[in-house]
Amino acid sequence: MDVLKIATAGSVDDGKSTLIGRLLFETNSITTDKLEAIMASSKKKGLDYVDLSLLTDGLIAEREQGITIDVAHIYFSTPKRKFIIADTPGHFEYTRNMVTGASNANVSMILVDARNGVVEQTFRHFYISCLLRIPNVVVCVNKMDLVGYAETTFEEIKAEFLAFAEKVRFPGQEISFIPVSSLYGENLVKTSEHMPWYTAAPLLTLLENVPLEQHLSEEAGRFPVQYVVRPKSEEFHDYRAYAGKVASGLLRKGERIMVLPSGQETTIARIEKFGREIEAAQAKESISLLLQDDVDISRGDMIVPISQLPQQGRQLDATICWMDKKPLRVGGTYLLQHGVNTAKAKVSALSNLVDVVTLGTDTEVAELKLNEIADVQLRTAKELFYDSFAENKANGAFIVIDEQTNSTVGVGLIK
Amino acid sequence: MAIHPAVFPRELEDEAIYIIREVAAQFEKPVLLFSGGKDSITLVRLAQKAFYPGKIPFPLLHVDTGHNFEETIQFRDELVAELGLELIVRYVQDSIDQKKVVEETGKYASRNVLQTVTLLDAIEEFGFDACIGGARRDEEKARAKERIFSVRNDFGQWDAKKQRPELFDMLNGRISLGENVRVFPISNWTELDVWNYIKEEQLAIPSIYYAHERETFERDGQILPYSSFITVSEDELVSTRTVRFRTVGDMTCTAAVESKAVAIEDIIGEILSATVSERGARIDDKRSEAAMEKRKQSGYF
Numbered sequence: 001m002d003v004l005k006i007a008t009a010g011s012v013d014d015g016k017s018t019l020i021g022r023l024l025f026e027t028n029s030i031t032t033d034k035l036e037a038i039m040a041s042s043k044k045k046g047l048d049y050v051d052l053s054l055l056t057d058g059l060i061a062e063r064e065q066g067i068t069i070d071v072a073h074i075y076f077s078t079p080k081r082k083f084i085i086a087d088t089p090g091h092f093e094y095t096r097n098m099v100t101g102a103s104n105a106n107v108s109m110i111l112v113d114a115r116n117g118v119v120e121q122t123f124r125h126f127y128i129s130c131l132l133r134i135p136n137v138v139v140c141v142n143k144m145d146l147v148g149y150a151e152t153t154f155e156e157i158k159a160e161f162l163a164f165a166e167k168v169r170f171p172g173q174e175i176s177f178i179p180v181s182s183l184y185g186e187n188l189v190k191t192s193e194h195m196p197w198y199t200a201a202p203l204l205t206l207l208e209n210v211p212l213e214q215h216l217s218e219e220a221g222r223f224p225v226q227y228v229v230r231p232k233s234e235e236f237h238d239y240r241a242y243a244g245k246v247a248s249g250l251l252r253k254g255e256r257i258m259v260l261p262s263g264q265e266t267t268i269a270r271i272e273k274f275g276r277e278i279e280a281a282q283a284k285e286s287i288s289l290l291l292q293d294d295v296d297i298s299r300g301d302m303i304v305p306i307s308q309l310p311q312q313g314r315q316l317d318a319t320i321c322w323m324d325k326k327p328l329r330v331g332g333t334y335l336l337q338h339g340v341n342t343a344k345a346k347v348s349a350l351s352n353l354v355d356v357v358t359l360g361t362d363t364e365v366a367e368l369k370l371n372e373i374a375d376v377q378l379r380t381a382k383e384l385f386y387d388s389f390a391e392n393k394a395n396g397a398f399i400v401i402d403e404q405t406n407s408t409v410g411v412g413l414i415k
Numbered sequence: 416m417a418i419h420p421a422v423f424p425r426e427l428e429d430e431a432i433y434i435i436r437e438v439a440a441q442f443e444k445p446v447l448l449f450s451g452g453k454d455s456i457t458l459v460r461l462a463q464k465a466f467y468p469g470k471i472p473f474p475l476l477h478v479d480t481g482h483n484f485e486e487t488i489q490f491r492d493e494l495v496a497e498l499g500l501e502l503i504v505r506y507v508q509d510s511i512d513q514k515k516v517v518e519e520t521g522k523y524a525s526r527n528v529l530q531t532v533t534l535l536d537a538i539e540e541f542g543f544d545a546c547i548g549g550a551r552r553d554e555e556k557a558r559a560k561e562r563i564f565s566v567r568n569d570f571g572q573w574d575a576k577k578q579r580p581e582l583f584d585m586l587n588g589r590i591s592l593g594e595n596v597r598v599f600p601i602s603n604w605t606e607l608d609v610w611n612y613i614k615e616e617q618l619a620i621p622s623i624y625y626a627h628e629r630e631t632f633e634r635d636g637q638i639l640p641y642s643s644f645i646t647v648s649e650d651e652l653v654s655t656r657t658v659r660f661r662t663v664g665d666m667t668c669t670a671a672v673e674s675k676a677v678a679i680e681d682i683i684g685e686i687l688s689a690t691v692s693e694r695g696a697r698i699d700d701k702r703s704e705a706a707m708e709k710r711k712q713s714g715y716f
C-alpha cells in the first residue's frame with residue numbers, strides 16, 4: 001500500500017489547518033467523538049461555525065491564539081492510498097517546525113490567501129520546498145469565497161507565483177495550482193459549483209494521483225551501519241550481522257562491496273530480515289547484512305557497492321538553514337550528524353545569505369541568524385562519505401548539533 | 416467514518432525497526448514501556464526483529480496501577496517467559512504507601528494520573544535515559560505533536576513549544592544528565608495499521624480484545640467494566656454484556672464496546688465501521704479538553 005507524505009506550507013492564517021480539517025471532514029475521516037469535541041470548543045470560543053482547524057491545532061497555546069505552533073501529523077486513507085499529513089505553522093518564528101514537517105514530504109501543499117496573494121512567507125516556504133527538493137508542489141489559492149470565486153484573482157496569483165517559481169524550481173519539480181475554499185470545502189473532494197471555470201480535478205483526486213518517487217532504487221547503493229548484531233549465543237555463536245536501513249539504491253546478495261572508511265572490499269554473503277533470507281534490499285528497508293569476510297566494521301561506517309563510490313573528504317560545501325536563536329558563526333565548532341554517523345565540524349566560511357523574496361544574496365556574511373539560509377563551508381574532524389543532496393537525498397543531508405545544549409540547530413544540504 | 420481496510424504498509428515496520436536500533440545504539444540505558452496492550456505487544460515484536468537473532472538489549476518496564484485487567488497481567492507474564500525477556504514491574508500502590516501520591520476518591524477516581532509519579536521514580540531508580548513507548552500520533556491531538564525522539568527535562572516534563580527540529584530520518588538523542596528521551600517508534604501508525612500488523616504477524620493478544628461476557632454498567636453513555644476498583648452508584652445497574660476493549664488501560668478508565676468479534680478479522684471489521692475513536696473509550700482523556708497535553712507536561716506518556 002502506497003503512503004504519500006504531504007506537508008502544508010504558506011503564511012500564517014492562510015488556512016492550512018482549516019484545509020486539512022475540512023479534507024478529513026469531507027472524506028469522513030473524523031470520528032464522531034473528535035468532531036463533537038471540535039464543535040464544543042468552537043462554541044466555547046464563541047464561533048458560529050465549526051472551526052475545523054482545531055482538529056490539528058491540538059496544543060493549548062495554539063487553541064488560545066488560533067495559530068499553529070508546531071507540526072501536527074494527521075493520518076487518513078482513501079481506497080487508493082494512505083496519507084500522512086504534516087500540518088506545519090505559517091508563522092515566521094516557527095520556520096524550523098515547518099522545515100521539520102517538510103523534510104520528509106513527497107508533496108508540499110502551499111496555501112495562499114486569495115485576498116493577499118503571494119506574500120513573503122509564500123516565497124520562503126516555496127524556497128525551502130525547493131531546497132529540500134520536494135518533487136511535487138500544489139499551490140492552493142484559498143479563501144476563494146472571499147473574492148467572489150473570481151477566476152481573474154486566481155490567474156493573477158498563479159502568474160505571480162510562477163514568475164517567482166521559475167527562478168528557483170529544480171528540473172522535474174511539478175507545480176500545480178488549484179482554487180479552493182477550505183472553509184466551505186470547495187474543490188477539496190468534489191468539484192466546486194462556484195468555480196465552473198476551473199475544470200481540472202479537485203484536490204483529493206490530485207493527491208491520489210501524485211506519482212511516488214520511484215527513482216530511489218536507481219540511486220547509488222548506500223548502507224549506513226546502525227548496529228552490529230552479535231548474539232554470541234550457543235546457536236548463533238559466530239553470527240555477526242550489520243543492521244541498518246538501506247539509505248538509497250539497491251543491495252544484492254553476491255555483490256562486491258566496499259566498507260568505508262576502511263576501504264576494505266568483500267562480498268555480501270546474505271541479506272536477512274528477521275532471519276528470513278532475501279535476495280536484494282532496496283531503499284528504506286531495514287535489514288541485516290552478512291559479509292563474506294571478517295572485516296572490522298562499526299556503527300557509522302558505510303557499506304557501498306564498489307561500482308558506486310560516494311564522494312569523500314573532510315571539507316563540506318552545503319546550503320544551511322539555521323534553526324537556533326544563537327547564531328551560527330564562522331569559527332564555531334559543532335557536532336555534525338550525517339545519517340547515523342557523527343563528526344565534529346568547524347565552520348570555515350559563510351557566504352551567500354539568501355533573501356527569499358528578491359533572491360539576492362549577500363556575500364559578506366559574519367553570522368547566520370534563526371531561520372536564515374546561506375552557503376557554508378565546514379571542516380570535519382574525520383573523513384565523511386557523502387553525495388550531493390541533489391543526487392542522493394539520504395546521503396546528502398546532515399544536521400548540526402550544538403554540543404552545549406545538545407539541540408539540533410541547523411540542517412545542511414550538501415552541494 | 417471511512418477508513419479503508421488495506422494491507423499493512425511495510426515501510427512503517429522498516430521505519431520502526433530503524434528507530435528502535437537507533438535507541439539501542441545511542442543510549443546507555445534504554446527501557447521499553449510495556450502495558451500489555453496491543454501497541455506495546457507490537458513494539459516487542461519490532462524490537463525482536465530489530466536485533467534478531469540477538470536478544471532484545473533492554474528490559475521491559477511495566478507500571479502496574481493495581482487496577483489492571485487480570486487477563487493482561489497473565490498475558491504479560493506469558494509473553495515475557497516465552498521470549499525470555501527481562502521485565503521490571505513498579506507499583507503505583509507502593510507510591511501511594513510511600514505517600515508520594517494520594518489516591519483519588521469519588522465516582523471518577525482513577526490511578527491513571529498517579530502512575531506518572533511511579534514511572535518517573537522508576538526512571539530515576541534505574542537511570543533510564545530512553546523510554547520506548549507505543550504512543551501513536553493518530554490517538555490524540557497532543558500526541559499528534561510529538562517528535563519521534565521527544566526530550567524530557569529532569570522533571571520528566573514535555574515542553575511542547577520547545578521541541579527539537581527533527582529532520583529527515585536523523586534522530587538526535589543527545590541529552591544532558593538527568594534528562595531522558597521518550598521514543599515513539601510507531602508514531603506514524605494508525606490503529607488500523609496496528610491491527611493489520613498483528614494479523615499479518617499472527618501476534619497473540621490478551622483475550623479482552625476479543626468479545627467476551629463481562630459484568631458491566633453504563634456511565635455517561637459508555638459501558639464500563641465492573642470491578643472492585645470502581646465506585647458504582649445505586650442507579651448504575653450492573654449487568655452482563657458481550658463486550659470487548661479497544662485499548663488496554665486501567666479498569667477504572669477504559670470503556671468497553673459491545674462486540675461479537677471472535678477473530679482478528681472481526682476486530683478489523685468493527686474498527687472499519689466504528690464511528691468513535693479508540694481514545695473515545697478512555698475516560699482519562701475526557702477530564703478536560705487538554706487533559707492529555709497537561710498530563711504529558713507532567714511526565715505522563
Ligand SMILES: Nc1nc2c(ncn2[C@@H]2O[C@H](COP(=O)(O)OP(=O)(O)OP(=O)(O)O)[C@@H](O)[C@H]2O)c(=O)[nH]1
Pocket residue numbers: 010011012013014015016017018019053066067068069088089090091111142143144145146180181182183184
Ligand atoms: N472565508 C474563509 N475563511 C477561511 C478559509 N480558510 C480558512 N479560513 C479562516 O482563516 C483563519 C485562519 O485559518 P487557519 O486554518 O488557522 O490558518 P493556518 O494557515 O493554519 O494558520 P497557521 O497555522 O497559524 O499558519 C481562520 O479564521 C479560518 O476560519 C476559507 O476558505 N474561507
Ligand SMILES: [Mg+2]
Pocket residue numbers: 016017018053057067068087088089090
Ligand atoms: Mg495552522
